[in-house]
Amino acid sequence: MINTTIPYAIELRDISKRFGAVQANKDICLQVPKGSIHGIIGENGAGKSTLMSIIYGFYEADTGHIEVDGEIVNIRTSQDAIKAGIGMVHQHFMLVENFTVLENVMLGAEGGALLRKGVSKARTELKRLASQYSLDIDVDAIVEELPVGLQQRVEILKALYRGARILILDEPTGVLTPQEADHLFRILHSLKEKGVTVLLITHKLREILASTDNVSVMRQGEMVAHRETSKTNKEELAELMVGKKVRLTVNKEEAEPGKVVLSAKHLSQFDSQGVKRLKDVSLELRAGEILGIAGVSGNGQSELLNVLSGITVMSEGEIHFAGDVISATVPKTAAQVRDMGMAHVPEDRHKMGLVTGFEAYESAVLGYHNSPVYNGKFLMNRKVMLDECSTRMAAWDVRPPNPYLKTANFSGGNQQKIVIAREVEQNPDVLLIGQPTRGVDIGAIENIHEQIVSLRDAGKAILLVSVELDEIMALSDRILVMFDGAVVGELDAKDANERVLGLMMANSYSDDPRGEPA
């Protein structure tokens, strides 16, 4: 304890929360001084969002309690949290998109059964908040027409309008441009000066170091450390975040790239809104190499995977593969591309890789279900499917090794193994693999990485898309960096380090050795 005379703005004591078998939060204690910016940092899945949802009354904690200004508050619903002066800006905005800013701010705090009185009050109040915290906004604008940064401002205004004195922001910069993020931090500082307490949840070290007073580190559902930001540094925080986890290294020999098996030329892709998501991407993929695609999520990687695998037809450009040319005028479907020897492990296994309601042996043949191997004369050959599934489950250490279990009942890592095994066992010439270890536990990660490398050593060409820099650096032989739909950098894996890649991913890399822009 730092000081016992002034009560903390918010204090958590022994908060625990369990979802089924998963202990999302365990005995969390946290003390946040009034009028400070407090960072909570941790890897994806460390339990940060769960904790914040408990504070905001979205979930109820199994044990423990919360104190606001030194008094125990019973927060069971969001309404309770709002009453206690807690406001939250969610990672995915909680806005009604076709409402005006004003309507969104008023929702839930209308001030009477009729709107008229509330509207004029809200207008004056918003004007006051706008000038006090420099949060200017056109209150009559329709929210969906505003840029993301302003939408976030609406969320902040919503919280302040409800009288929030404690503001929680969950991964606020994930959707923002660097300029918008800088602006956000200026706003947070002015909030702090006016006595608002800010809780900032993020997994970005730079933001923590640049803008917080104190920082708490979460790892695997537990609060592992509290630091004053000025007395810590990037290295220490990174170590605390990942814990004893050994730095991701994969034993692999030098790559021996062979001939080019796939080459993409000037690929572009427009989405249904007419926005160009993929901009003139060219790449060559060689046998026996792993080409890593790095980038912040949402910078065209998904579109690239979809176009290469035949899920969407490119708008411009062509792909040379297996002696064929695929283009917008001569497209090929995903099934045709697969038959040509390209396997695809999609980024989102739930949406694209599996049918969660299927039993494991059924999920294990998806996409290859028409193969003669699995089909008798009229019916599918269940026995073959079951036997093969059992064999693969043993080889890939899928737990539990029960081919009859519903896909949804496997853990994320085991589901991913089912998908990867299915694709790799087809012995493809090219493997496209997106986020191979997202939501996968550490033991399984190693296993999956080894399999990818051994596939490479068998002379296959692998295109790896991942938002995890560690993974890109550990596995790739060559790295392309994508930003805003375009390839903005290419480097040999030997020359790559986090700083260079990070700058490239923000599209602010220059050869200036001091590198980092102001």
Added chain:
Amino acid sequence: MYDTLIQMLDATVRVSAPLILAALAGLFSERAGIVDISLEGKILGSAFAAAAASAVFGSAWIGLVFGIIASVALALIHGFACITHRGDHIVSGVAINTIVAGMTVTLGLHWFHLGGQTPALSGDQRFLAITLPFAHAMQDVPVIGQIYSNLISGHNILVYLAFIMVPVTYWIVYKTRFGLRLRAVGENPHAVDTAGISVTWLRYRAVMVCGVLCGVAGAYLSTAHNAGFLKNMSAGQGYMALAALIFGKWRPVPVMFACLLFGFLNAVAVRLQGVIIPGLGEVPVQAIESLPYVLTILLLAGFIGKAVGPKAVGRPYVKERA
């Protein structure tokens, strides 16, 4: 010619009234995110309950109350399936329509022994036409007189109620707290939840309002427009109302005009029944009757503007992340 037009418009108003009530009922439900294909069943259930109660108690008003009770009860069943148990809205709606279609006839047979009908209603057992002041005196004034005394005057009270409900619905949806929340919960229930409002209770209130309005529509059919309950007397009006709701893009005033258009087409179809056009033969009445649906499909296909419904409609609200 002018007389004919007035007569057809008069018929339009009579046919449109229950459509407007049912479409506004659907508006409350769908704006809250609940797809309501069971408008049809609620109308039919209410028509039966209203006619039966009116026959037994001798009062159309008591009939109306029973009609509303029956309809709200059905609405609550729909709500229980869709809101509490996050069931499929269409399946629940179809189930309600099927059950009501069978149950009204079965109960009718059991209670009245008239082949599934209720006894014919007369006098106070029905809502009768109201003559507005000066209707007779105005009769002879050219143009306006006809419109006032034959088109505006001379309907039963439920017709007036239906048209009054249009501005009332507009006012509720756009000018009250309930309306703001109603519109929000159909677009993004998560936003409503994080604003500290109960999604469940809000949606239940919406389906209850829907039930009340369908109840009035049903009572209109059996105790005002007709004199008693007939088997399947709703005859697809619930679906027609749903089409009007989409055609009016989920907004009260355009929805009313859609109902009037559909009602007018119906009046035209009735008028042209058996009429033979030289060279073409008998007018295909069914073709005119199907126009509302054809128009709605054209609208949905994007040929007439764009119909974008509430974003979260038909999707159960699940708070927990998967």
